[in-house]
């Protein structure tokens with residue numbers, strides 16, 4: 290291969306690696322943000338479930354307090370029942386006692402319902418908490434690693450840029466200008482391998498004469514279709 294072309298191929302490889310590194314570096318904040326969002330989402334989901342559990346416990350305590358109050362009222366009514374003088378009073382009192390008993394039954398039923406719901410949810414909440422802890426530490430580890438990757442990527446970038454400068458100095462100015470112009474128009478790919486009689490970048494067939502020249506001579510040729518500079522890689 291023409292040594293100038295070889296330098297150009299190496300330059301393009303370097304520039305592609307530089308672009309990919311730059312993208313990795315600029316993606317760091319959004320990557321970290323995505324991890325943080327997931328962490329936030331998982332934790333608020335768990336908070337909601339655990340708040341519901343606390344809510345159930347509060348309702349249970351409140352109902353238990355109501356039962357105690359009604360029971361106290363009931364026992365007072367029963368005492369008073371002994372002291373009533375008239376039938377009418379007795380009937381009214383009995384009715385009140387019945388109402389209080391019904392109230393207690395209703396409240397106790399509700400307490401049972403709540404206890405069943407709490408029992409059913411307790412295990413899955415415990416599982417969710419363990420899962421949350423595990424996921425949290427995984428996500429925090431990912432955040433840490435992503436943040437810590439920046440300096441290494443930066444120093445790699447510095448190294449590659451130095452190499453790039455060196456390579457550029459080995460390519461003639463005129464060719465470099467041409468290379469830059471094509472690279473700008475063709476998403477960074479200005480030089481393409483000619484392989485199996487095709488331009489490997491645009492996949493258009495290369496004229497047989499040009500292909501033969503590419504193999505035999507060191508002349509610099511461009512793809513008729515995409516204008517990229519072509520090179521032929523000699524097989525070993």
Ligand SMILES: [Zn+2]
Nearest residue numbers: 488491512515
């Ligand atoms: Zn092409």
